[in-house]
Amino acid sequence: MSSSCCGTTALELEQIVHGPEATAPPVVVIGAGPAGLAAAAHLAERGQPFVVLEAGERVAASVARWGHVRVFSPWKYNIDAAARRLLTADGWTAPDGEWLPTGAELIDDYLAPLAKLFGERVRLGAKVTAISRLTYDRVRTNGRQDVPFLIRLENGEELQARAIIDASGTYETPNVLGASGLPAHGEAEAVAAGLVDHALPDVLGTDRARYEGKHVLVVGAGHSAATTLLALAQLSAATRITWAIRAGGASRTYGGGDADALPARGALGTRLRAHVDSGRIHLVTAFFAHTLQCDGEQVKVVSRDASGHEQAVTADRVVAATGYRPDHTIAGELRLDLDPILGSTRALAPLIDPNAHSCGTVPAHGVDELAHPEPGFYAVGVKSYGRAPTFLMATGYEQVRSVVAALAGDWEAARDLRLDLPETGVCSSNLAEAQEQRVGLTTGISGGLLAAPLPLATVLAEGGGCCG
Incomplete structure (x- = not known):
């Protein structure tokens, strides 16, 4: 010393x-x-x-x-x-x-x-x-x-x-996928079958083979969901991406763009919006996960809202970025x-x-x-x-x-x-x-604002990042 x-x-x-x-x-x-x-x-x-x-x-x-x-x-x-x-x-x-x-x-x-x-x-x-x-x-x-x-x-x-x-x-202790705070019907079975992952898998690294060329459903409106979505978008075009949120729109996740004092965080939402607008990521709104049905190597996630209306997405993998x-x-x-x-x-x-x-x-x-x-x-x-x-x-x-x-x-x-x-x-x-408020560093995982792992030049130019 x-x-x-x-x-x-x-x-x-x-x-x-x-x-x-x-x-x-x-x-x-x-x-x-x-x-x-x-x-x-x-x-x-x-x-x-x-x-x-x-x-x-x-x-x-x-x-x-x-x-x-x-x-x-x-x-x-x-x-x-x-x-x-x-x-x-x-x-x-x-x-x-x-x-x-x-x-x-x-x-x-x-x-x-x-x-x-x-x-x-x-x-x-x-x-x-x-x-x-x-x-x-x-x-x-x-x-x-x-x-x-x-x-x-x-x-x-x-x-x-x-x-x-x-x-x-x-x-x-991550939150469950079920929209009412209870596990969705069949959720435990889908997790046990390896069809559901929790937030922030290493999509571009060790977990790449699990996602490349698959149809992936990402559930969640936070920046952890955005992290995974941006990483998935860098995989081959054969990788289909569906993003499901409970809200009627994604403005909360898109954030403030250039108004953010942490440029990397502001750029996160800007890049995500661009992928949705281009069709690379398919956005499904008013989605309330209620039931998961396993069928071989796929899982069907059924949404049911308060009026009983149902919609469903069938995917090869589900990422539950629903918080903790x-x-x-x-x-x-x-x-x-x-x-x-x-x-x-x-x-x-x-x-x-x-x-x-x-x-x-x-x-x-x-x-x-x-x-x-x-x-x-x-x-x-x-x-x-x-x-x-x-x-x-x-x-x-x-x-x-x-x-x-x-x-x-x-x-x-x-x-x-x-x-x-x-x-x-x-x-x-x-x-x-x-847009008129002050904020500090959001951390890690609860409400964590995390970014896809990008090459340095991309991170600095476009932003990438997260929390402190």
Whole structure:
């Protein structure tokens, strides 16, 4: 380790990232993705003992699943401030701030080096299956705040924690294809038969043979759907593409074009519209998936609207780009105050409600909005938003900064919320309103705005990208 430009010596950095010997249970962070490792960086800077538990066998295992995708936010928006300080002190050179990284580059050039700083404090293959209070179930009240959390891992191991920051995300719990929030009839069978994939397959890479020359139905109106559609359009002309959405039109997905301050994101919708207008992509509107019927190597997807009207598409492959939802099962013995609609905290819900807000109108928020009746437990990052598709990575970094400040007893800093986001013309279900709003970086997968993996020149000229 070398000295940083700010004067941090190797010994001082060692003391920061490894911290003092813990004499009490540590703060446990669940998930070693962008939000989880940002939380670790802030905990390290504040001298708070911590452990990061990652279910995957590598850092940011969920990000690795879409590693082939290039994001549409440049590096300067994708790096947490505390993480940047620690990495710089270790002699790390930040990537070009204007470069649009792929998911793989986010890991290799940022998240993996950051996790390496924390050494054995980041545990891989450590899947959390349940959380409670030591000797207290959810019903017992008196004194529960004075006992540590009990965390059980898949291998039976148990750990104790003084606080928990759940940054486990939602990637493992995608929404179903059925339009009513219930699995479509026959959906499980079609998935088991390998005819339905969830969002962001590597169409131009490892999954190419599954899609080349086939009829592919993409269901979903978000930018993850747009990512897959644009990739499919680069395959041979023998590849037929049908795009099905519930809305009566695709203006929400097309977005703001030149009005977007992140050019790659604006270009995403522009290119998609061009493919629809040319007929390369066939758009089907008012499509409400109700039934899937497997027939050999094909699947028929039947839509049924509120009046009972049916329409159907028969395809060789279906991509269900229908978003994600949180899974709070592991916290079943904790006292959570969840909004009945979104599954976020009740206090956060009105700030992120997609029926009333775009990404740009969601205000900065922190420990107060993320608190549950269970003291010391916080869900952060994309999981904190429940089913709202308005999450911003930059907002997630501000969440963890605020939560960690509170855990360190610095309530003044915890409540001093600040967020500087780039102007844009899109990220809303109401495009006209969105063109006058501010928005930051949308991340990863919940509401994630992802782009097809394109050659560099194409990415820079036409845009390609996604989220931060």
